[in-house]
Amino acid sequence: MVLSTTAHQEDTAMLKTETPARDHATLDQYPTTELVNVFVDDQVKAVEAVRAAAPRIAAAITAALPRIEAGGRLIYVGAGTSGRLGVLDSVELNPTFSWPHGRAVALLAGGESAMFVAVEGAEDDHDQGAADLASVKVDAGDVVLLLAASGFTPYVLGALRAARSAGALTIGFSNNADAPVANEAEIGVVLDTGSEIISGSTRLKAGTSQKIALNTFSSGLMVRLNKVYGNLMVDFRATNAKLVRRAIRLTAFASGADEAAAKAVLEQCGYHVKTAIVALIKQTSVEQAQALLEASRGSVRDAIA
Structure with a gap:
């Protein structure tokens, strides 16, 4: 089932990540130095959002550890910026911690080519998310990380529901509260970064918060796995x-x-x-x-x- 663009817009219309930031309505008129300062200063909210979610990230590490110790995999699922951040985290585990390539799997809406060229419509395909997850033979020993700034991305929700059906541990990362990616996952991590300076551009502080949260989760997990002295x-x-x-x-x-x-x-x-x-x-x-x-x-x- 491909969720229509209209339906997806109706789901996300009132989300914080989609709401225009009222305090920067004249952004296009800012002097360049002020423009840069505003962008940089806004990133502080990403750190604050991850800090507020720290207990949930800690719970995710604790829940994931037994499955990973038993030989399970980390499977990252996302679309657009969120998906690319998942790919990045998965790829960096091998050179940093000698983590086996086959135990860090990344699924990106639109396939590998979407890493380099945006495939915007791919995120709307709920069934493809489920099919992509099934293609890597997910099972109850795996840990599936679901990434969606809006929290409503159909591709990610399809993978989430398939992962739960397979008995895998699901950890959902969203930048909006009360969104299904966080609510339907066994452990939901809400990174409440609010509205973006450029309205709706979640590659900004929403993306930064996801990068920090993923680094924190995977690095914390590797510490617990004795990869650090x-x-x-x-x-x-x-x-x-x-x-x-x-x-x-x-x-x-x-x-x-x-x-x-x-x-x-x-x-x-x-x-x-x-x-x-x-x-x-x-x-x-x-x-x-x-x-x-x-x-x-x-x-x-x-x-x-």
Whole structure:
């Protein structure tokens, strides 16, 4: 079922994200410096909206953790700006935390080409959202993140309802209260950013708030999955010269060894930072360090305790 544009407009007509901002009615007449300041200052409201939603984001991490620990996937679903932000978050998990590509799936209304060229009508297709979700064989072990600034996007709602039918955990992100994306998800995260300076352009602070919320959710989840030691990024792949240097610096910093010793151990373990840190601190072999990490479910802190 493709929801008509008219019906979609009727659903969203009175939403805060669609309401003109009365305090900037002469925006087109602002001097350029003032124009820039207004845009920048308005972004502060994105941070405030995410801070207000922090308890819901924490609840989402807690609910997602058991499924992800058991081997489930993170599946992002969205359209337009929201969908592209979901793609971005999913793609960055592998280089940052060595998260397997197959366990971070992003579905974007209009398909992969919509990442680069807007496919505006695709968001109105409820059935395609359900079909796209079914195509990745979602099941009860998965965590599905539904992203829609309005909270009414038919494509996202189709995927949401299909995810619930499959038993997956659903987490809905919306920039409007009392919208179905948040209300129908098991955990709804409302990012109340209000009206936009350019009326209806949710690529502004609504988009910023979604980016912050997704970063916070996925990074918090990765911390709980032992991808971080202290506040150090210790579970990444050293796939280029910059990352090799980073691996050496972090290993030396975390273990207290000099960089030469850190590099020597890293070379023995294929530049796996966790293994090198444990081997250096425990003064043991790479093989024993790997065994300690496996026994501690990947936690550097527990492995060296």
